[in-house]
Amino acid sequence: MGKLEGKVAVITGGAGGIGNGMARAMAKEGAKLAIVDLNEEAGNETLKQLQDIQPDSIFIQANLAEHEKLNNIIDEVVGQFGKLDILVNNAHASRNMSFAETTKKELDLSFDTGFYPTFYLMQAALPYLKETKGKVINFASGAGINGDANQASYAAAKEAIRAISRVSANEWGPFGINVNLISPIAKSPGMEAWAEEHPDYYEAMLKKIPMRRVGDIEKDIGRVAVFLASEDSDYMTGQTMMVDGGSIMLR
Template identity: 70%
Template structure:
């Protein structure tokens, strides 16, 4: 048997980047995946690839900043498949700026696309995850752990997600639900663009990664997500898993 046979997994931001990498890894392990993304064209392209392995997978176009619609989104998935086994809160948008230049608009963007959808989707999915004794995978960042410059709105939102995840691990644990975080450094389209715009900073960052490379979307980040979504991780909860080539060593 494949490790995720029969599982129904929801992945936000699943049309591209890390989200797509996880979605591809999931379907190859037997899961049916619901990718949720605002980009319809990219979502439909990714869906075709997913359906080669999992024909019942679907794409739902959604704007995660419409927080009052998130519960209906979860119910839509549960109504279609009769269950939800895995919730992956991956989507997050932000703008780089220094503390001196950061405005309320930047904080609103980061929290409205990252923290609030993570919170409200966990809340809405809880009844279904209780039934399946399911898994939640949220996303943190070394930006929050290290206090990266020009990343204040992103770093703060990611640390808020980490805090909510730890609370959820304590509250949901008695129901048999595991709640963990991945903090990646990945070869995503956004990273590639950032590297092109900031080559010196990028090369400096790369030189500080012990493994001297970025994580591959499916093979590195996706495989760790498969582990956290599977029964192999049943005794792990409330943890931040650094999938960053050794850049951060938590103690």
């Protein structure tokens, strides 16, 4: 039996990149999956891949910026599978620009697609996570921890997600619910496109990674997500897991 046999997991942004890698890793460990994504074509393609591994997988097409509809995602998953064990808040959109140029438009995009969906989906999932003593996996970023240039809106939303993750870890610990974060560096399609456009910056980034490579979305990020979703992490909560090859070493 896999580490997640019989568990039900929701992964936002599950149709591509890190979300896809986590979905495949969890499916191979027996999890029943609901992947949520705005991109219907990519979602259906990913669903086909997942169903070859885990037939009990579904795709939910949703715009996470429509906050009033987020409860429907949790309701659909519980209606389909009867419970919820794992909530993975991975989706996030943002635009990079200098602090001085950043406007409310950029802040709204980052918070509307990243922070608020994380917040509201956690609230909607709480009653079901109490029943299963479930797991929440949220996403942080080195951009927020380090304060990377030209990423004001993204960094702000990511650090806000870290803040509510710690608050909920304190409040939800007595219910047996674990809330942790992953801060990754991974070879997603976005990263690959950036590397092609800016090879010099990419090589400079690699030199700053002690492991001298970018993480694999399934083998590196996905496996840590499996750990955080499984009983192996039962005594961990409120922690930020730096899955970045040693780029940032928290103290």
